[in-house]
Every structure is written in C-alpha cells, then in structure tokens.
Amino acid sequence: MSIVSLGQAGVRPFSGVLSRGPSKLAWSKTTIGIASVMLMPDSADAQPVSSGDDLPQVRVTAPKRQQAKRQATRRAPARTAPAVATAPNDAVVHPVVGDGAGVAGYHTPAQAGISRFPAPLLSTPQTVNVVSQQLMQDQRTTSVQDALRNVPGITFTAGEGGVQGDNVTIRGYTARNDFYRDGIRDPGWYTRDAFSFDRVEVYKGPSSFLFGRGSTGGVINIVSKTPQNRDFYVVEATGNSAAGGRVMTDFNKTYGDVTARLSMLGYDTDVADRDNVHTKRYGFAPSVAWQITDNTKDTLSYVYQNDDNIADRGIPMLPGSYFGTSYRQPAPVSRNTYFGVLTPGQDDVERTEAHILTNKLEHDFVPGLKFTNTTGYSNVERFNRTRPVQLSGLGTGTSNLWDSPVGGTRLATTGSPLTTATALNNIWIANTNHFQNQTNNELISNVSDLNAKFATGLLEHNVLGGVEVSHENREQYRTVFGDSYRINVAAPDPYVTGVLDPRTTATVSKSDTVGVYLQDQMKVTEWLELLGGVRFDNFQASNQAYTYNRGSGAVVSSGTLLNGSAISAPTDLSSDNSFVSYRAGIVLHPTANSSLYYMRGTSANPPAEFTTIASGQQTLDPVESEVDEIGAKADLLNNKLNVNAALFRIKKNNDYENQGTTAAPNYVAIGNSQVEGFEIGASGKLTDAWSVSGGYAYLKSTLLDSLTTANIGHELAMTPKNSFSVFTTYDLDSQWTIGGGAFYVDSRFSSVANDARIPDYWRFDAMAAYKVDRNLTLQLNVYNLTDKYYYDTAAGAGYAVPGAGRYVSVSARASF
Secondary structure (H helix, E strand, O other), X not given: OOOXXXXXXXXXXXXXOOOOOOOHHHHHHHHHHHHHHHOOOOOOOOOOOOOOOOOOOOOOOOOHHHHHHHHHOOOOOOXXXXXXXXXOOOOOOOOOOOOOOOOXXXXXXXXXXXXXXXXXXXXXXXXXXXEOHHHHHHHOOOEHXXXXXXXXXXXXXXXXXXOOOOOEEEOOEEOOOOEEEOXXXXXXXXOOEHHHEEEEEEEEOOOHHHHOOOOOOEEEEEEEOOOOOOOXXXXXXXXXXXXXXXXXXXXXXXXXXXXXXXXXXXXXXXXXXXXXXXXXXXXXXXXXXXXXXXXXXXXXXXXXEEXXXXXXXXXXXXXXXXXXXXXXXXXXXXXXXXXXXXXXXOOOEEEEEEEEEEEEEEEXXXXXXXXXXXXXXXXXXXXXXXXXXXXXXXXXXXXXXXOOOOOOOEEOEOOEOOOOOOOHHHOEEOOOOOEEXXXXXXXXXXXXXXXXXXXXXXXXXXXXXXXEEEEEEEEEEEEEEEOOOOEEOOOOOOOOOOXXXXXXXXXXXXXXXXXXXXXXXXXXXXXXXXXXXXXXXXXXEEEEEEEEEOOOOOEEOOXXXXXXXXXXXXXXXXXXXXXXXXXXXXXXXXXXXXXXXXXXXXXXXXXXXXXXXXXXXXXXXXXXXXXXXXEEEEEEOOOOEEEEEEEEXXXXXXEEEEOOOOOOOOEEEXXXXXXXXXXXXXXXXXXXXXXXXXXXXXXXXXXXXXXXXXXXXXXXXXXXXXXXXEEEEEEOOOOEEXXXXXXXXXXXXXXXXXXXXXXXXXXXXXXXXXXXXXXXXXXXXXXXXXXOOOEEXXXXXXXXXXXXXXXXXXXXXXXX
C-alpha cells in the first residue's frame, strides 16, 4: 500500500487530510476498555525462563503440579535449542526475557546480537553499549531514540523539516545512515518504535570493517523480537497525561520444532506542552523460527509500522544580538508555541509506512564451524509536508526579518542588529522554507558469515569471513510553496495559505555494494589476544536530478520556483569507489572477568554515502576516518555488574568542501576534524535488589582545517562536551519496585559555524511498580519531574525543538 502514488509524471497531489481517528477521550475510553478485558488473569500457570539471572519486577510462584502438566504436553525442543528449566516454587519469573539468549535485567549480554561479532563482548576491543529490554520496560520506552538517551556520547539532530525519523550523532559524527536491524542496514527515514525490538546495541568508533560505508562515529544495531523456546502471552496498556494511550501485545508459542511470535502495537498521543504535535501509530511484527535439524535453524521475521503524525517544527533561533551573545538562540516564547501550519490541505503532516522482512539461516557444520546467512528487504515510504521557520540574510540587506506583517522595515540588517528594543510581537519572518516531500527508500541486502574456531599449535583462532551484497533505490520528490505572508514570532498564525508550485524537483538514485571481509582474533595465552581484520568494498551509485511540470510532465531546466530558489539544469551523475578498511587490536585479560585493550580502525564515506550525489563530488575519493581507542572492561560482583571505560580519538580527513558556487560547484577534499574524549559506563546489579544502568562521556570536538578559515577551531555540530545518564531501580520487597533517572546534556552548536546554540539541561524521571498478583503488574512513570523547559534537538537551518514538559504515564502489564 503506497502513501502517495508515483507515476511517470511524478507525485500525485494529496487529495486531502487523512482522518485523525477518534477523539482523545474516545481513545482513552477504548484503551481502558481493552485493558480491562485483556488484563483479566485466565491462567494460573507460570512460564519458565531460560536464564537464572532474575528480573526484578514480575514475581510468580509456580505450582509444581500445573507446571508438570504443561511440560508433559510440550514437544521436546531440538538438541541445540536453549534448555528450558522447570521453575522452582520460589522462582522469580518474567514473561519476556531481554532476548532469545536469555539476557535479563540491565546486564550487558555476553555476545553481540549479530554474527559479525563472533568474540564475547568482554574480549571485543571496542566500546559497545547495550540498552536492555528490562531497562526499556522500566522506562516505558516507546522508540529507539528514547532508548538511546541511556547511551553517553549520543545526541539527536533535527533534520530538514523537523525530526526526520531517527537522526542521531555518535561521538560527534552523524549516524543517520548507520542504523541496522539484525545486522542489515535500515536506511529508511522513520521513527523506529520499540514494540518490535528486544534491545539496542551501539558499536562506537569507525566500523567500516564490519559494516561497510559510513560508521564514522559508530553504528546502531536493533535486535528484533524473534521466537523464544517457551510459551508466553503479554499484554500491556498505558495511558498518559500528555494525553494519549498505547497498547502492546507480545505472544510466543512453541509447536515442537517450530516457534512463532507476534508483537502488535497501537499508539496515539500528544506531546506534553507542545501544541498540535501528535503521534498516531500502529504496527505488527510476526516471526517464525524452525529448528530444521539439530544443526540448522531458520528464522523469518517481518515488521510493519504505519505512522500518521504531526511532527515538531520547533522554534526559530533569533540573532545573538537579541540576547547579547555571539550566537543565535531559540526565541524566548512559551514552550507550547507552534510554528507549523493547520490549514486543511496545507497542514503539516508526516506519514510513513515501513516494511522490513528478514530471514536468518544458521548452520553448524561441526562444533566450531558455523555459517550464518541473513537476507533483508526494507521498503519505507514517507510523505512529509512541513513549514520549518528559519531566518536568512541576517546582518545583510536581504534579512528576512521585518517589523510588520506587510511592508515596513527590515530588521537585523547591516549595521542595525536586532535587540530587545524590538518586542517579539513586532518581529515578523518572511519564511521561504515551506515544502512537501515524498521519499521512498528500498533496500535488499544479503550478508553471509562463516565463523571458524580452531587451534594451530599454541594459538587458538576465532576466524570470521564474510561477504555482503546489497542494492538500494531512493526516490525523492520535492515541491515548494510560495508564501506571501509573514510569521509573527510571538504569536504565529497556523491558519495561513500558500501556493503550491506546479513544478516538482525529483532526485532518483540507486546504489550497489559488494563487500568482502576477513578477521582473526587469536588467543595467544589465557591473558593475551590479538585481533586483525581487513575489508574491501566496491560501492557504485548513480543519481538523476531534474525539475518537471506535474501537469505536462515536461522537464524544466531554468527559471525560479515560487519560493525564490533557482531551478537547476538536469544532472545525471555516477560514482564508482573502491576502498579498504581495517581493524587491529590487542586484548589483555588481567583476570578471567576483565580486559584491557587497544584498538585502531578505519571507516570510509564515499561521495554517494546516502545514495545521492552532489554535482562536483562524483569523482572524489571517499572521506577517510580513523580511530584509536584504549579501554577496559570488567564483570564485577560475581558477573552481575558490567563496567567499562575508554579513551579515544577519532579523526576525519579530507572532507568535501565547495570552493566554487552553488551554480558552478568545485568540490575539494580539504576538511579535517577530530573528536577526542573518554567515557565510562556501568550496567547490571549492585545487589540482588538494586539495578543500575548509566554512563558519562566527554567529547572535545575540533574542526582542524577548512576553506572557511573562520570556522577552524570551532566545535562540531551537535557535539556536547559533557553528557551523562543514569537510571536505577530498587526492589523494596517482593511486590514494590521504585526507581528514577537523571539525564544531562551540555550545550550544543547547531552547525560547525558555531553561530547558533541550544543550552545545556538536566532532566529527571521517576518510576514505581507494584505487582498486584502473579499475572499483573502496575507501573507509574513520571517524566521531566521538574518540568524543565529544555531543547532536545536543533537543526543547522536555525531552529530548535523543545523536549516534552512534565507528564505522567500509568500502565498495566499482564502476563500469562
């Protein structure tokens, strides 16, 4: 099902606004009604768990007679499947363990969620952060972005037209194109909801050796919910004061050698203290696993997600002269001020439809020799109509700030800076940034890994060899509005009308990737391991860009669009890049449960990294990055608490800069930048009742070389010097759990020009959970306890997006 039909002539115009569905009151009543029915306990049987590490929130006493009856009716699992233990009378049981490997609590798993990391994480010379299922449950996480708040060194960026799905930076460098699901690249522009995944893994530092192009700051891998070797049925309903509601289900059933799982979602909510911003989403994620033989297993999974949202366009950033600073800051308006459009037919909308299909085949030839083949297909269609208000021409005679809605005098011009002498209600913006986009991403990818563990003399080898092949298509159709009105900063009018340009600019691109890699991690002694790996990639891309008349289909090669921007001549570009990346490291084990390491690795960013090619870049070599990292890891307190620390330096060399003009570009490879820093983290249990997950990161970012000499020495965009997060829970007794979290992010510049900045902030959350009986747990979460007015993201275009105000959620989780 397409969101917007595409034809030879381009995008079919929207026929109107989709119905927003039932009112909030009706939704709330529906949510309560569904929860009342679905939370009725109808089973006295407890479900066994596959891990001895207890989760703190659901405690069930399993009668032996009923447990024995259930075990008797179930076919025995295949020999290689995880063992199922009978729960003793006083067992602490949870219906959903963090993943199929039995990861529980906040504890970091022993093994990564993808076959390209064959060594245990303790022996991996790289910082790897894991956000567990239990942590996400305690926080009532709704998206991957919410989950990533727990990872130090990650910040969020607002893309053009507001937050374009999950747009993050890792250690100072963008990771928008570095999202993976089960080891397969997930390039679509959408917000990945938490209903379909078990945990989130962040691999820090340049990682092209394992993941191919990109990955300068690191990559994010989402581990999907897939079948587990036990039966469970979970229903969770949540209502919040924003206001909104959310219902999730997660069912798992075994049928001998076949296991099936189904997760479903319904979500409808406002954002606290942000007028008109809204999320409406539903989805489902079925998966089936078949233990074909004792040595062969196949897992097929599918994720569907549909969004019909009003995204947040944020608040424009006024000139620094208004605040007495050298950099712009968000306009001092109330948090609920809305700068979008509500006029029917021109209202801000964001509609996405995502399909993700993955098949994973695993085969053990003999002990120590395993083959894994993963095939993934994704298709994400996104329609976005938006009016992100931004300033232009500041300090020149073309400033788009005025002192009246019609006519009047320009403000913030040469020699006449904007100051507080001009009241906010007398500042008007002649905005030209109003458009609608249809963006379609399609990817098919296959990754084959062969992992061999063997010995040669005194050396124990852990060898990984693999091949990756992928094809990606991307289409974007952009149409602008011509707006003759001006927008008041103090009281923007959302009910205005612009003229949709009859011409659309199309960018159609495709790319092909072939990568081959080989790695060996050798154990020299019990305390010494050496790692070396190399990868070769060939990345080919083509890109066509043109403007056409939607009525006649004729290509337009010159002229001006209704917003004043020039129409470019059609281009047909291609690039062909081959590059080699590597990773090398040494791991020392002072004890069996600790490691010290040094790692050096590289990454490459070809001109068509996002499949599009800027005119003038097609012949350039890939931008190269390198990392040096020294770190330590340890499993403490009888392996219940994982701690880690790392010092690192990432350097990006020969980035592209234009020494020509927009009309006649002349790109050169000259830009150099660097991020140095350190981070520490801990996750797991301090005591049997006390769980904690937290970390701190310090990032010192610097632009080392640039054609724009004024920017040399500046901080990189959206790179806070300090970031910190901690979340902890404590079991008061067998029924009550309390917890809370603190999150700090330092001030950040929205671009390397360092001419616009959002301030630092602290945010505090709290939770309490009560186990009513063996089947039902109630939970209260309070977010932003102090009701802090802070800015979560910003865009280089010059606007900042506030975080949500204080709100409360109440949820009920039933398991049977």
